[in-house]
Amino acid sequence: MIELENVSFSYDGQEHDGLHDINLKIVDGECVLFCGRSGCGKTTITRLVNGLIPQFYQGELHGRVLVDGQEISNLPMYQIAAKVGSVFQNPRTQFFNVDTDSEIAFGIENEARPPQELAERVEQTTEDLHIQKLRSRNIFELSGGEKQKIAFASVYAMNPEIYLLDEPSSNLDMTSIQELKEHLRLIKSQGKTILIAEHRLYYLMELADRIVYLEKGQIKKIYTPEEFRKLPEVEREHMGLRAVDLTEVLPPQKCLPVSAPILELQDITLHYKKRTILHHIALSAAKGEVIGVVGHNGAGKTTFSRALCGLHKDCDGQFLWDGRPMDRKARLKQSYMVMQDVNYELFADSVEAECSFGIRNPNQKLVTETLEELGLVAYRERHPNTLSGGQKQRVAVAVSMICGKNLLVFDEPTSGLDFDSMAQVAGLIRRLSDMGKVIFIVTHDFEFVCRTCSRVLHFDEGEMPDDVPVVMDALPKLRELFSVSDGKER
Amino acid sequence: MSGERRKKGLWLDPRTKLFLILICVLASMFAPSLAYQFALVVLIAILGTFFGKWKYVIKAVCFYAVICVLTVWIMAEMTGTLRTMFIAFLGLFHKVYACGMLAGIVLSTTKVNEFLSAMNRVHAPKKLVIPLAVMLRYIPTIQEDWRYIKDAMRMRDVSPSLGGFLSHPGMTVECIYVPLMMTASKAADELSIASVTRGIENPNPRTCLVQIKCGIADWMIMTVAVAFLIFELCVRGGVIG
Numbered sequence: 001m002i003e004l005e006n007v008s009f010s011y012d013g014q015e016h017d018g019l020h021d022i023n024l025k026i027v028d029g030e031c032v033l034f035c036g037r038s039g040c041g042k043t044t045i046t047r048l049v050n051g052l053i054p055q056f057y058q059g060e061l062h063g064r065v066l067v068d069g070q071e072i073s074n075l076p077m078y079q080i081a082a083k084v085g086s087v088f089q090n091p092r093t094q095f096f097n098v099d100t101d102s103e104i105a106f107g108i109e110n111e112a113r114p115p116q117e118l119a120e121r122v123e124q125t126t127e128d129l130h131i132q133k134l135r136s137r138n139i140f141e142l143s144g145g146e147k148q149k150i151a152f153a154s155v156y157a158m159n160p161e162i163y164l165l166d167e168p169s170s171n172l173d174m175t176s177i178q179e180l181k182e183h184l185r186l187i188k189s190q191g192k193t194i195l196i197a198e199h200r201l202y203y204l205m206e207l208a209d210r211i212v213y214l215e216k217g218q219i220k221k222i223y224t225p226e227e228f229r230k231l232p233e234v235e236r237e238h239m240g241l242r243a244v245d246l247t248e249v250l251p252p253q254k255c256l257p258v259s260a261p262i263l264e265l266q267d268i269t270l271h272y273k274k275r276t277i278l279h280h281i282a283l284s285a286a287k288g289e290v291i292g293v294v295g296h297n298g299a300g301k302t303t304f305s306r307a308l309c310g311l312h313k314d315c316d317g318q319f320l321w322d323g324r325p326m327d328r329k330a331r332l333k334q335s336y337m338v339m340q341d342v343n344y345e346l347f348a349d350s351v352e353a354e355c356s357f358g359i360r361n362p363n364q365k366l367v368t369e370t371l372e373e374l375g376l377v378a379y380r381e382r383h384p385n386t387l388s389g390g391q392k393q394r395v396a397v398a399v400s401m402i403c404g405k406n407l408l409v410f411d412e413p414t415s416g417l418d419f420d421s422m423a424q425v426a427g428l429i430r431r432l433s434d435m436g437k438v439i440f441i442v443t444h445d446f447e448f449v450c451r452t453c454s455r456v457l458h459f460d461e462g463e464m465p466d467d468v469p470v471v472m473d474a475l476p477k478l479r480e481l482f483s484v485s486d487g488k489e490r
Numbered sequence: 491m492s493g494e495r496r497k498k499g500l501w502l503d504p505r506t507k508l509f510l511i512l513i514c515v516l517a518s519m520f521a522p523s524l525a526y527q528f529a530l531v532v533l534i535a536i537l538g539t540f541f542g543k544w545k546y547v548i549k550a551v552c553f554y555a556v557i558c559v560l561t562v563w564i565m566a567e568m569t570g571t572l573r574t575m576f577i578a579f580l581g582l583f584h585k586v587y588a589c590g591m592l593a594g595i596v597l598s599t600t601k602v603n604e605f606l607s608a609m610n611r612v613h614a615p616k617k618l619v620i621p622l623a624v625m626l627r628y629i630p631t632i633q634e635d636w637r638y639i640k641d642a643m644r645m646r647d648v649s650p651s652l653g654g655f656l657s658h659p660g661m662t663v664e665c666i667y668v669p670l671m672m673t674a675s676k677a678a679d680e681l682s683i684a685s686v687t688r689g690i691e692n693p694n695p696r697t698c699l700v701q702i703k704c705g706i707a708d709w710m711i712m713t714v715a716v717a718f719l720i721f722e723l724c725v726r727g728g729v730i731g
Contacts, residue, residue: 052683056686078691082689093684097602110696335645343676358648399646
């Protein structure tokens with residue numbers, strides 16, 4: 001049993017993400033979903049239960065957090081770890097070993113179990129979670145979804161009574177989310193208590209017993225899944241929440257008329273380390289088109305986007321812009337990639353400096369206009385690192401506009417975003433499209449695709465079998481690509 | 491059973507590796523001449539090939555050979571301040587090179603969990619071991635980060651090459667260290683969190699899926715290392731030759 005009694009918390013030197021006067025009891029075997037806008041405090045609740053507050057994050061804490069009658073703040077971390085297993089958002093920084101076997105055993109090694117038991121537990125975990133394929137592999141070579149599975153397996157091997165997941169689906173594709181759901185179903189059937197803080201809600205509707213909606217650090221309302229499903233779409237969006245049922249998400253009725261193509265790819269074949277990643281890709285795109293790119297991990301989406309931007313060397317075939325062939329250098333000039341982790345592409349110490357970074361004679365007027373256009377004027381003096389994820393993304397877009405790039409590639413721009421931020425990114429993309437940019441978006445986000453994209457390219461096994469318009473008529477195909485089931489599961 | 495699933499190359503106890511680094515530092519320090527320095531590098535190279543690190547070894551030895559030839563040439567041809575300057579610089583370089591090369595091999599062949607258990611066996615304090623383990627784990631992350639940063643630089647028309655560095659040193663350095671710092675502090679936090687929430691701070695002696703023990707290979711390699719050091723000391727002391 002988990003009890004939060006009159007809990008308030010505020011992080012040192014930070015106004016948002018705090019909690020005010022939280023009272024909540026979670027009984028054994030319950031599955032509770034915490035949702036709400038970014039910064040509403042849902043992650044903070046998970047940190048209270050796994051002891052990271054107050055032991056890792058400093059701040060002002062009032063009230064008591066009890067797990068099985070024991071106060072969490074009085075227990076050392078390693079004792080909490082035996083009771084409460086945590087899975088986090090970022091698969092890249094959750095593993096500690098280089099090979100998967102040692103990683104699965106990491107938690108139980110720390111518990112100092114005898115070697116014989118270690119081996120048995122690892123075997124048992126492998127079997128229960130069906131991850132035979134992932135044994136004895138180098139973790140650095142796994143996809144995000146596979147890494148997340150190993151992180152889950154490592155916690156599962158410790159066999160805690162309480163599982164705590166903080167936005168576990170943020171970096172996962174649709175198939176991996178399905179598999180995560182199966183794993184959650186398994187632990188639920190074992191009678192474990194599950195706490196999940198999450199933006200993507202649809203995959204949890206069958207699992208959650210209660211849904212806690214937080215606003216500005218307070219519990220606004222607690223729903224049952226039935227009540228929650230009945231919320232009208234408008235109200236749900238007003239609460240800043242993502243779709244509850246993906247089958248209710250629909251593409252527009254008809255697509256906008258398309259002008260003459262400006263970008264043309266002729267017979268493009270891409271190699272990576274002597275392996276052919278994609279072959280014979282041909283497509284054309286017009287100004288203002290927004291093209292979604294989907295496919296499993298390893299299907300060549302990344303290589304394709306890097307080649308498009310002139311970052312990948314090993315490719316055959318022709319890229320034409322306005323009828324003229326573009327070599328790698330020309331593509332590099334013409335295009336810009338907004339990375340999933342934007343931190344890699346921000347170099348300067350203020351937003352304004354960032355916008356003119358590396359440009360010999362920066363056009364100050366253009367810089368100001370662009371900042372105004374993207375609503376960044378108020379932040380021009382701020383250090384990019386102090387901005388929110390969405391604001392950083394806009395800074396990167398501003399850079400691309402100032403550099404006069406006409407071809408933009410977004411890599412997973414909506415991972416881990418709530419409804420408001422997602423709608424904002426969609427608005428930004430639409431504005432870029434109105435300016436006549438050609439936009440490619442690598443994404444797994446069906447809701448986002450329906451709002452922004454005009455077409456979806458599907459890569460699979462080195463080919464591009466599908467090029468589907470995002471319209472009502474193509475709904476069955478789109479659902480297939482994003483593994484949206486027809487809701488028969490209910 | 492899974493403990494025996496080591497695929498390629500030699501496996502050494504992390505304690506042996508630490509011991510080798512210690513001996514290597516001493517051997518570099520007491521090396522009587524360039525020939526012995528070179529012999530040390532070759533010995534490390536042989537160790538590297540046992541670990542299956544062919545490419546790394548070949549590059550490292552070739553590079554060192556070039557530096558050696560350069561040193562000999564400078565000693566023979568140059569005079570005056572330029573010579574002193576070069577000798578001071580190269581002297582330091584020769585002392586450090588072998589250790590750096592060995593450290594590279596050790597870092598790339600030691601698993602974090604093996605390292606943790608080995609440190610446990612020698613009763614090293616957890617306060618020291620945990621940050622070291624986080625660091626050991628963080629190194630491969632930098633490689634991944636570097637790939638993204640290179641891409642980002644190219645898109646901003648900053649060349650991530652030696653030429654680019656020489657023509658715009660300030661800007662190139664900024665482009666590398668700003669994003670690295672930003673991602674590093676976040677990654678270090680997240681790694682620490684991932685480890686404490688899985689009980690790394692448990693004071694009980696840690697067990698390990700892979701059993702670490704000092705085998706014949708460990709003893710043999712340590713013997714060779716010690717023998718080399720003693721031989722060097724003898725030469726220096728004038729016992730031999």
